[in-house]
Amino acid sequence: MAYLPSNILLTPEEMARADRMSAESGIPSFGLMRRAGYAVAATALSHFPAAVRFAVLCGPGNNGGDGYVAARQLADGGAEISVHALGDPDDLKGDAALAFQLWGGSVAPLREFQPQPGDVVIDALFGAGLSRKVSDEIAGVISSVERAGVPVLAVDLPSGVDGRSGKPLGAAFKAHCTITFMTRKPGHLLLPGKSLCGDIEVADIGIPRRIIEAAGGSISENGPPIWSAHLPFVGADSHKYRRGHLAVFSGETSKTGAARLSAIAGLKTGAGLVTLASPEDAMAANAAQLTAVMLKKVDTNAELSDWLENAKLSAFVLGPGFGVGSRARDFVLALKDSPLVLDADGITSFRDDPAILFDAFEDGETHLVLTPHDGEFGRLFPDIAADETLSKPDKALKAARRAHAAIVYKGADTVIASPDGRVAINTNGPPWLATAGSGDVLAGMIGAFLAQGLPAFEAAAAGVYLHGEAAGLAGPYMTAEDLAGQAGHAMADLVARF
Ligand SMILES: NC(=O)C1=CN([C@@H]2O[C@H](COP(=O)(O)OP(=O)(O)OC[C@H]3O[C@@H](n4cnc5c(N)ncnc54)[C@H](O)[C@@H]3O)[C@@H](O)[C@H]2O)[C@@H](O)CC1
Numbered sequence: 001m002a003y004l005p006s007n008i009l010l011t012p013e014e015m016a017r018a019d020r021m022s023a024e025s026g027i028p029s030f031g032l033m034r035r036a037g038y039a040v041a042a043t044a045l046s047h048f049p050a051a052v053r054f055a056v057l058c059g060p061g062n063n064g065g066d067g068y069v070a071a072r073q074l075a076d077g078g079a080e081i082s083v084h085a086l087g088d089p090d091d092l093k094g095d096a097a098l099a100f101q102l103w104g105g106s107v108a109p110l111r112e113f114q115p116q117p118g119d120v121v122i123d124a125l126f127g128a129g130l131s132r133k134v135s136d137e138i139a140g141v142i143s144s145v146e147r148a149g150v151p152v153l154a155v156d157l158p159s160g161v162d163g164r165s166g167k168p169l170g171a172a173f174k175a176h177c178t179i180t181f182m183t184r185k186p187g188h189l190l191l192p193g194k195s196l197c198g199d200i201e202v203a204d205i206g207i208p209r210r211i212i213e214a215a216g217g218s219i220s221e222n223g224p225p226i227w228s229a230h231l232p233f234v235g236a237d238s239h240k241y242r243r244g245h246l247a248v249f250s251g252e253t254s255k256t257g258a259a260r261l262s263a264i265a266g267l268k269t270g271a272g273l274v275t276l277a278s279p280e281d282a283m284a285a286n287a288a289q290l291t292a293v294m295l296k297k298v299d300t301n302a303e304l305s306d307w308l309e310n311a312k313l314s315a316f317v318l319g320p321g322f323g324v325g326s327r328a329r330d331f332v333l334a335l336k337d338s339p340l341v342l343d344a345d346g347i348t349s350f351r352d353d354p355a356i357l358f359d360a361f362e363d364g365e366t367h368l369v370l371t372p373h374d375g376e377f378g379r380l381f382p383d384i385a386a387d388e389t390l391s392k393p394d395k396a397l398k399a400a401r402r403a404h405a406a407i408v409y410k411g412a413d414t415v416i417a418s419p420d421g422r423v424a425i426n427t428n429g430p431p432w433l434a435t436a437g438s439g440d441v442l443a444g445m446i447g448a449f450l451a452q453g454l455p456a457f458e459a460a461a462a463g464v465y466l467h468g469e470a471a472g473l474a475g476p477y478m479t480a481e482d483l484a485g486q487a488g489h490a491m492a493d494l495v496a497r498f
């Protein structure tokens with residue numbers, strides 16, 4: 001594993017920049033390629049000690065160069081090797097040409113490759129330099145390997161996967177494991193790339209940390225380095241008002257459960273007080289099911305204004321089970337100067353004129369968090385959602401800038417983005433988060449972090465991470481109630497780590 005802080009990600013463009021910067025600082029680039037190739041060989045031997053043959057498939061760029069170095073190293077160790085190349089190896093340039101010379105053995109054309117039982121494919125066709133759809137010939141090789149069922153070790157990325165977006169360009173290998181260099185790329189974490197990489201190893205090939213950090217931009221894996229400095233600690237001098245007062249808006253009688261899930265999750269995430277603001281007709285239903293969470297009747301705009309003036313409220317959650325329409329819009333506009341998590345129906349209420357929402361929250365520090373899943377994202381940002389050239393992080397960032405909000409673009413690969421350019425990809429959410437009401441719990445967690453004073457992006461990212469940790473504690477077949485119930489334990493674990 002690399003020595004680097006593990007949450008840094010580099011896009012392929014940033015990795016190429018790191019490569020250039022290290023060459024400029026005097027580090028020989030062929031040394032990097034050699035170490036990359038050695039790392040591939042070592043991973044191949046440790047993962048597949050019983051391989052009958054390593055079939056190394058080499059592309060026309062430096063990814064292929066890594067493949068030639070690995071082939072030489074494995075052959076020197078006594079392994080059976082075949083090498084197949086895309087294009088004429090005599091056309092290779094720079095380090096890849098040197099690596100081809102180092103290999104020095106025979107090379108067959110890629111189209112002649114026939115996977116055999118006992119083969120392990122070392123996929124060194126394309127890595128960071130994949131720039132267009134793969135040809136039918138390459139797609140044919142990928143499908144013949146898949147049909148043969150032989151394992152694939154991908155060098156840098158499974159060929160065909162776009163390292164920026166995780167999307168396959170035409171076709172892509174499904175690897176048993178992937179070895180990448182210095183840092184992972186967004187495409188290793190985003191779907192479907194994540195599911196095509198298998199186990200991911202990161203090898204340190206000797207690019208100095210300062211260069212990685214200087215070349216790296218804004219995308220990282222979501223985790224404590226992003227927000228732990230802001231985590232609230234409960235000390236002896238804590239007072240419940242100092243821990244913030246979160247207000248969650250309930251829907252009508254038949255739709256109160258979602259807001260209660262948010263409210264309970266908010267309390268367990270450490271908000272000092274949580275009040276459920278309920279329409280009169282839902283007061284009895286809510287009262288019957290709440291204890292530590294307080295209840296306040298709020299039906300009209302006037303009642304809301306009065307409450308905002310007279311109560312000490314730190315942050316708000318609006319949307320879960322709230323109902324779509326003008327009441328939601330009016331309430332949100334009344335809250336425009338407060339930290340707010342807008343989820344579910346709250347988001348959908350602005351589908352006809354999203355600019356009203358975006359304009360309302362334009363002033364001051366970012367204090368709105370939007371938590372759309374795919375469907376809701378498309379309602380607020382239809383043009384961004386439809387743009388096939390954008391990755392999920394690109395989409396989240398564009399949306400954040402337009403909406404003046406931290407965006408939590410949910411899914412199995414949730415992305416959190418800030419208008420200031422920071423983007424985090426979340427990886428700790430288990431698949432059993434796909435259960436009714438889990439988004440409501442997330443909204444409450446983020447609301448509680450806002451109430452405790454975290455800035456919008458940090459609150460959003462910490463909330464998404466806590467949600468994943470709580471789901472891990474709750475285990476498969478959990479319900480959203482179980483998830484909310486684990487928020488306190490997940491918080492205690494987190495705070496104990498820092
Ligand atoms: N610091 C670094 O960046 C290092 C990178 N290394 C390796 O270098 C790789 C990147 O090398 P390159 O930038 O040369 O890129 P690649 O080797 O990934 O691919 C570039 C080549 O493929 C061609 N190509 C792109 N898409 C194609 C398609 N669909 N069909 C046919 N040809 C296509 C391009 O014209 C170019 O010749 C990394 O993935 C990694 O494996 C290592 O050698 C070590 C150091």
Ligand SMILES: Nc1ncnc2c1ncn2[C@@H]1O[C@H](COP(=O)(O)OP(=O)(O)O)[C@@H](O)[C@H]1O
Nearest residue numbers: 410411412429430431433434436437438439440
């Ligand atoms: N396969 C998955 N793996 C990890 N997290 C998931 C998966 N599917 C959904 N989630 C997470 O579960 C939550 C579901 O929220 P949402 O779509 O609003 O559902 P609901 O409205 O039922 O609460 C989101 O935080 C989402 O990121």
Ligand SMILES: [K+]
Nearest residue numbers: 123126157159
């Ligand atoms: K590859």
